[in-house]
Amino acid sequence: MDFTVYAIAFAILVSILTMRFVLREQNAVQQISGPPSPSWPFGHMLQLMLPSQYGDYEFQWLKQFGSVYRVKGCFGQDRLVVADPLALQYILGSSAFGRAGMLYVILNLLYRERSVIDAQGDEHRRIRAALNAGFTATAVREYEPVFQKVAESISKKLETCARTNIYPLLISATLDATSQAILGHCIRDLGEDFIANNTQIVELTATQSTTQILLDALSVRFPLWLWRAMMYLPTTALKAMREGRYLTDQLGRRIVGEKLDAASKGLEMNDDLFSRLVDPDTPDKLSGDDLVAQIGFILIAGQETTANAISFGLLELAKHPDLQDSLRAEITSAVDASAGAVVYDNMPLLNAFIKETIRLYPAMPLVERVALQDTTIPLAGPITSSTGDMRYIHVAKGQHVTLGIAAYQRLESRWGVDAHKFNPSRWIDETMSRRESVGPYANLLSFLGGSRTCLGWRFAILEM
Numbered sequence: 001m002d003f004t005v006y007a008i009a010f011a012i013l014v015s016i017l018t019m020r021f022v023l024r025e026q027n028a029v030q031q032i033s034g035p036p037s038p039s040w041p042f043g044h045m046l047q048l049m050l051p052s053q054y055g056d057y058e059f060q061w062l063k064q065f066g067s068v069y070r071v072k073g074c075f076g077q078d079r080l081v082v083a084d085p086l087a088l089q090y091i092l093g094s095s096a097f098g099r100a101g102m103l104y105v106i107l108n109l110l111y112r113e114r115s116v117i118d119a120q121g122d123e124h125r126r127i128r129a130a131l132n133a134g135f136t137a138t139a140v141r142e143y144e145p146v147f148q149k150v151a152e153s154i155s156k157k158l159e160t161c162a163r164t165n166i167y168p169l170l171i172s173a174t175l176d177a178t179s180q181a182i183l184g185h186c187i188r189d190l191g192e193d194f195i196a197n198n199t200q201i202v203e204l205t206a207t208q209s210t211t212q213i214l215l216d217a218l219s220v221r222f223p224l225w226l227w228r229a230m231m232y233l234p235t236t237a238l239k240a241m242r243e244g245r246y247l248t249d250q251l252g253r254r255i256v257g258e259k260l261d262a263a264s265k266g267l268e269m270n271d272d273l274f275s276r277l278v279d280p281d282t283p284d285k286l287s288g289d290d291l292v293a294q295i296g297f298i299l300i301a302g303q304e305t306t307a308n309a310i311s312f313g314l315l316e317l318a319k320h321p322d323l324q325d326s327l328r329a330e331i332t333s334a335v336d337a338s339a340g341a342v343v344y345d346n347m348p349l350l351n352a353f354i355k356e357t358i359r360l361y362p363a364m365p366l367v368e369r370v371a372l373q374d375t376t377i378p379l380a381g382p383i384t385s386s387t388g389d390m391r392y393i394h395v396a397k398g399q400h401v402t403l404g405i406a407a408y409q410r411l412e413s414r415w416g417v418d419a420h421k422f423n424p425s426r427w428i429d430e431t432m433s434r435r436e437s438v439g440p441y442a443n444l445l446s447f448l449g450g451s452r453t454c455l456g457w458r459f460a461i462l463e464m
């Protein structure tokens, strides 16, 4: 045995270790544990998206595999489900990830590239910055009379009926509130055709079905031009979308045209956001066409989301009459103390109630993202994989990641051992763990985070 033999043996050992390391890094996602797949065409997607009760499987997997685990998407695709706070914060804030899924295809077909939800890069920043004028803390407070008027109108309707389904009332009230605050027109002015179509569109964007799950899987493989061409197929859903696009365009042109006309004649403008945005003295002005392109999404963005949150809040109040009594007492005494004004900050229980409602019932419990380049996701806590603990995950370009917003908002490590329970007092006792700050409000991700944070979050909180 001479030196050469040792050198060759050493070189082989180093190569094997390097190969193992490279393979391990490349296959990091495959090494992450997860439940066995029940089927090839659907993977875990039916369990994840269509359980009989939301989270039936998802919350069980969270418990079993931790805050990051692997599931199968349709046709054998590997997907990561992520509920780790640091990983979520990284994915939402990083340009290494982009949006994925059928919802964004539908939104693009409905509202096109110029709408804030579809615009990308500098164009998105420009539109968002201009619209933001109507969503600052000060701007939103000015909508309070609108919210009060809409709430009074609902109360009147409720006083006349002993038993009713609250949801249709709320879905029309939230549309009314946004329409008045943003466009300066009440819901009636939107027209019967627009409202009938709005009901169809809300249903289309909110429902999940097996067909949609399959379309979702295909959406990444089809280019947008192909979806645009398919828009002309004679199906009920596509007909509703075509009609929606036409009606929104018509409505937008009418309303923006009136406002531009009033501004050019120097007439006194209203307080709604669009009147402010056509004002010649407004910096960051949007063009008339830009404004028309925003109407459809802004009206729908705050409609079902806020109506759902209020419905779940009311459901919890129905289940907890003692909480109803305490809330009513707090609101009455705060309003009395401020001579009839609503001072939201003086009502800690109401604040806690709203935070707890949107924690437990986020509007988008699962959000799809795809890696646009190879990247490394950091983790707040280690996860176990087939090769030991991982503190970060290397993912390759094209990797699908499902953001478990609802799961994050039920992490026991973060919210306490009763994380699955509705318990507003957790916000008052301050028993929760305070670590990475995520999302724009109360460390919650119901309004998402990063550059796509919900523009209307302050609006929604005050409205609720």
Ligand code: HEM
Pocket (backbone or CB within 6 Å): 116, 117, 118, 128, 178, 298, 301, 302, 303, 305, 306, 309, 362, 363, 364, 367, 446, 447, 448, 451, 452, 453, 454, 455, 456, 457, 459, 460
């Ligand atoms: C409880 C009520 C609400 C919830 C939970 C909510 C949630 C969200 C979420 C999760 C997103 C991100 C969508 C995505 O990028 O995939 C979003 C975006 C957005 N939301 Fe909200 N939203 C609410 C109310 C509102 C209201 C009342 C308005 C306006 C009146 C509004 C306007 C917007 C806009 C304009 C965006 C697009 C932001 C962008 O892409 O830059 N939202 N919202």
